[in-house]
Amino acid sequence: MGEFDGQRAVVMGLGRFGGGLGAARWLAGQGADVLVTDLEPEDRLHESVRQLDDLVRTGRVSLRLGGHNVSDFTTCDLVVVNPAAATPWENRFVRSARAGGARVTSEIALVCERLPVRERVIGITGSAGKSTCAGMMAHALGGLGERAVLGGNIGGSLLGELERIDDSAWVVLELSSAMLYWLGQEERAWAPGIAVVTNLQANHLDWHGTEEHYEQSKKLILKHQRPGDRCVLGPGLNADRWRAAAGCVCVEVDESERIEGLVLPGRHNMINACVSARAVACALGEDRLADARRGVASYPGLPHRLRLVSETGGVLAYDDSKSTTPGATMLAIEAVGETLERGRGGIHLIAGGYDKGADLAPIAGAAASLGGLYTIGATGRALAEASGDAARYCETLERAVRRAMSSASPGDAVLLSPGCASWDQFDNFEQRGRRFADHVRSFLGCTA
Numbered sequence: 004m005g006e007f008d009g010q011r012a013v014v015m016g017l018g019r020f021g022g023g024l025g026a027a028r029w030l031a032g033q034g035a036d037v038l039v040t041d042l043e044p045e046d047r048l049h050e051s052v053r054q055l056d057d058l059v060r061t062g063r064v065s066l067r068l069g070g071h072n073v074s075d076f077t078t079c080d081l082v083v084v085n086p087a088a089a090t091p092w093e094n095r096f097v098r099s100a101r102a103g104g105a106r107v108t109s110e111i112a113l114v115c116e117r118l119p120v121r122e123r124v125i126g127i128t129g130s131a132g133k134s135t136c137a138g139m140m141a142h143a144l145g146g147l148g149e150r151a152v153l154g155g156n157i158g159g160s161l162l163g164e165l166e167r168i169d170d171s172a173w174v175v176l177e178l179s180s181a182m183l184y185w186l187g188q189e190e191r192a193w194a195p196g197i198a199v200v201t202n203l204q205a206n207h208l209d210w211h212g213t214e215e216h217y218e219q220s221k222k223l224i225l226k227h228q229r230p231g232d233r234c235v236l237g238p239g240l241n242a243d244r245w246r247a248a249a250g251c252v253c254v255e256v257d258e259s260e261r262i263e264g265l266v267l268p269g270r271h272n273m274i275n276a277c278v279s280a281r282a283v284a285c286a287l288g289e290d291r292l293a294d295a296r297r298g299v300a301s302y303p304g305l306p307h308r309l310r311l312v313s314e315t316g317g318v319l320a321y322d323d324s325k326s327t328t329p330g331a332t333m334l335a336i337e338a339v340g341e342t343l344e345r346g347r348g349g350i351h352l353i354a355g356g357y358d359k360g361a362d363l364a365p366i367a368g369a370a371a372s373l374g375g376l377y378t379i380g381a382t383g384r385a386l387a388e389a390s391g392d393a394a395r396y397c398e399t400l401e402r403a404v405r406r407a408m409s410s411a412s413p414g415d416a417v418l419l420s421p422g423c424a425s426w427d428q429f430d431n432f433e434q435r436g437r438r439f440a441d442h443v444r445s446f447l448g449c450t451a
Contacts, residue, residue, distance in 0.1 A: 005034030013075055013105075015096065016085025017041045017051045017068075024054055025160020026083045026110040031063040032163075035081070044069040071096050077103035084109055086181035089210055109185035111178070114154070114161045115193045119170045122196035122232070125282055126155075128178045128224050129201025129237065132275045135267070136201055137177040138305050139279035143298025144173050147287065151175055156182060157305075173286060180207055180220040187223030194227035198234040199282045200245065201275065225251070233285040237278050254281050264300045268309060268321075269338025276300065307436035309335055309420075313443050317413025320443045323420035324436030327356075329365045332422035336369060339416050349415040351375040351407040353400070353439075355383035356423030363389070366422050370394050375410050377403040381427040400428070400435065404442035417443070 012035040017023040023039055031037045037058075045052055045068045058064035067075065073096060076082060082100040084091055086109060091097050100107050118124055125140055127133045137157050144151035152168055154161035155176035161168070168174060176195065178186070186193045203221060211217040225234055225245060232251050236242055238258035245253075260277040267276070276299045283295035304310040306322075313320040319342075323335045332354060336347060343349040347369070354366050355378040363386050370376040370390035377397045378387040387396035397403035400419075407417045419439045429435040 005032065007081065008034030009036075010034075010080040011036045011078065012038070012081040012083065013079045013100070014039045014083045014085075015041075015071070015076075016088050017043075017048055017055075017066075018085055018087060022085045022087055023083070023110070024051060025162050026113065027055060027064055028058065029113075029160070029162035030081075030083070031058050037064045038067060038075055038079070039064060040067040040071050040075060042070060073099050076100040076105070079103070079105050081105060082107045083113065084185070086111070086179060086185065090212065091184075108188075108191075109182065110160055110162065111155060111176075111182045112185050112188075112191065112193065114165070115176075115186060115195075116191065117165050118168065118174055119172075120196075121193070123170070123172065123286075124174045124176060124195040125197040125199060125286060126176045126178050126195030126224055127199040127201070127282075128180070128183060128221055129199075130204040132201040132237075132271065132278075133177050134305055135272065135275045135308065136199065136279045136282075137175050139276060139299045139302045140282055141175045142302040143279065143283045143295055144175070144286070146298045146301065147283075147291070147294055149173055149287070155179075178224060180217055181210060183223045184220045187220070187226060192223075192227040194224060194229075194232070196228075196232050197282060197285050198224045198228060198232070199278060200224065200234070200240055201237045201278055203240065235278055235282045235285060238274060252285075254285065256281055262296045262300050264297075266301060266311070267304050268342040269334070270341065271334065271338065272309070276302075307432055309338060310436075312440040313447065315447050317415075318408065318411045319416040320408075320440075321416060321418045321420075322436045322439050323418060324425070324432045324439060326420040326422055327359075327424045327432060329361055329363055329422045332420040333365050333369065335418060335420040336373070339418050343416060344414060345374075347372045347374075349374050349412075351377065351411050351415060351417045353377045353379060353397075353403045353407055353417070353419045354422050355386050356380035356421045356425055356435075357427040358382050359424055361423070363422060366390075367394075374415055375407060377407050379403050379421070379428070380423060382423050400438055401442050404439065405446055408443065408446045 012030045014023040014027045076099045141151040141153040150172045156179040157177040242253045279299045280295040284292040307324040340347040358381045367389035370393035376394040387394040425432045425435040
């Protein structure tokens with residue numbers, strides 16, 4: 004018999020990116036009668052719905068799409084709320100579920116409650132850098148002979164992996180502010196044995212409403228720690244302001260710290276690496292700090308986030324397709340420039356894409372200091388016109404790669420950092436990044 008055998012469970016929010024998939028599949032496997040409900044209609048959730056087809060056909064999961072029904076929430080035993088659901092503290096469906104006696108929780112809470120050893124969980128949050136840090140830590144732990152399981156906000160549910168996570172594994176969780184809100188609920192509050200906070204800047208105010216609520220949600224990663232637990236705080240985070248648990252061992256990372264041989268470019272990644280190394284040392288012992296630093300230094304980066312995809316003929320090619328805002332593109336330009344002897348002048352930037360209405364003036368303004376700007380997509384023509392003689396409108400990514408690679412000299416870098424979403428020409432940023440790497444390889448093969 005499953006843990007939820009015979010219970011009626013509602014998964015609130017399937018999402019276009021499958022945010023409710025893991026919970027729905029796991030609950031069905033645990034014997035629950037599962038209803039997945041979402042405000043979006045089926046035609047906007049096609050891919051997520053497709054991945055539940057087998058369970059829907061066998062009657063183990065049912066769907067209510069295009070709106071919620073209050074009666075579903077007042078007649079169930081359990082509600083699992085997608086973290087993307089806005090303002091759950093005042094949501095009428097969530098309130099109805101609680102009034103009806105249902106337990107209201109989240110996918111990440113279901114995971115964390117079932118992890119075998121809380122003290123062997125490293126939880127990472129922050130306004131920026133948390134995905135990179137999570138990847139760095141898992142990479143370093145694996146390289147040092149430890150078994151590391153990576154999950155949380157970085158993608159994919161760990162509910163289906165629980166049977167394979169034993170008390171010898173380290174679990175590395177990227178935790179968003181919305182996830183932490185759910186983990187911090189007083190009735191079953193949870194915190195990792197090792198908590199990591201990279202930084203704090205105002206973010207996600209559309210979900211939180213205020214900067215104060217956002218900050219308080221982030222602080223929940225420390226609030227429910229226990230004596231003897233450890234926390235690592237990035238530069239600028241004051242321990243007296245952040246540390247909550249009496250007896251918690253706190254490590255503060257200084258901005259002046261350095262790690263030799265770091266593969267990832269940029270000052271921000273140096274900070275990420277220092278924070279990650281300290282967290283790994285908290286896990287394995289302070290006498291392993293040098294090992295931890297070597298471990299994080301070799302991390303190649305997450306796919307599509309300033310990842311080096313080619314280093315041929317003296318020309319570096321970086322895939323930063325995850326960059327969907329002008330601010331992210333400017334950070335990428337700065338980071339790559341720090342690795343080049345000629346700085347920005349050696350960067351051949353490919354930018355442009357779906358028009359979200361963002362102000363692309365920072366990218367246009369940077370064009371004159373670049374080795375070249377090659378624009379693509381729906382915003383490409385306007386961006387090129389705003390950038391002056393330094394820009395070339397290429398329309399397609401393939402054409403932009405060929406022009407950029409042809410113009411680059413040894414010691415230069417070709418950087419895909421679009422500053423725009425991908426939906427005008429690609430299904431998602433991942434597809435855009437893969438195509439970039441393919442076009443780079445194709446170009447190099449043609450000129451070999």
